[in-house]
Amino acid sequence: MSGTESQQTAQESQAELIVLGKITSVFGIKGWVKVYSYTDPMENLLAYPTWQLRLQGQSKFIRKLDGRKHGKGLVVKLEGIDTPEDARLLSGAEILLNKTELPTLSEGDYYWSQLIGLKVSNLQGQLLGKVSSLLETGANDVLVVKACQGSFDQQERLIPWLIPNVVRQVNLETAQIDVDWDADF
Known part of the structure; x- marks a missing residue:
């Protein structure tokens, strides 16, 4: 070798x-x-x-x-x-x-490590950034989304992990999360 x-x-x-x-x-x-x-x-x-x-x-x-x-x-x-x-x-x-x-998860469940690095876009097709980390707040987990190349703007966003109200779809194969989240938040 x-x-x-x-x-x-x-x-x-x-x-x-x-x-x-x-x-x-x-x-x-x-x-x-x-x-x-x-x-x-x-x-x-x-x-x-x-x-x-x-x-x-x-x-x-x-x-x-x-x-x-x-x-x-x-x-x-x-x-x-x-x-x-x-x-x-x-x-x-x-x-x-x-x-x-690691134990196999049920469909729709994810390890945090699987989510870090995924691109996050809203329903309007605007790239909000990539997941840099997650926070545990007690009520629900929160995605910390930081700007990346091609992002709509340079703003960091905290997006609640609420399925299906906010987080609409997670696709590990395409490394994409779709959220119902206004870019002005």
């Missing part, structure tokens, strides 16, 4: 990974770590027995031995991490999972 092929394979495998959470700090004196989970509910992260951690461009696999909800996050015991000093070395590490390991 040439260097170019190796680099391409690494890039392709990175594209198949999604970030499910992040190790934030040390918890206690026995090597436990505090974890912020991006899953909903947050405890879903604990269902995966092996995690891929990425910190400062380096990745490694590590087994989760135990974990539970604690306050607004999770606390987790990882294999081979037995002291606060060991745990501190993992602070800031992203917890990754291959997309193929």
Whole structure:
């Protein structure tokens, strides 16, 4: 395998990974770590027995031995991490999972990672931008749509994820979301 092929394979495998959470700090004196989970509910992260951690461009696999909800996050015991000093070395590490390991969703349900980067157009055919992120507000999720090449204007928009009242259609194959949303909002 040439260097170019190796680099391409690494890039392709990175594209198949999604970030499910992040190790934030040390918890206690026995090597436990505090974890912020991006899953909903947050405890879903604990269902995966092996995690891929990425910190400062380096990745490694590590087994989760135990974990539970604690306050607004999770606390987790990882294999081979037995002291606060060991745990501190993992602070800031992203917890990754291959997309193929995620549960299959029902039709009409989407992972946030599937929506990020999709173009958003209104019913008048105006390109409003691309989804840059999503916000969880309690009442409903919100698409953060930022201007992109070809956008109607340069405005950032917050569009509620309300199907079918606002979000009319999501087409992953064409990377397009159609919304009933006035460009002046």
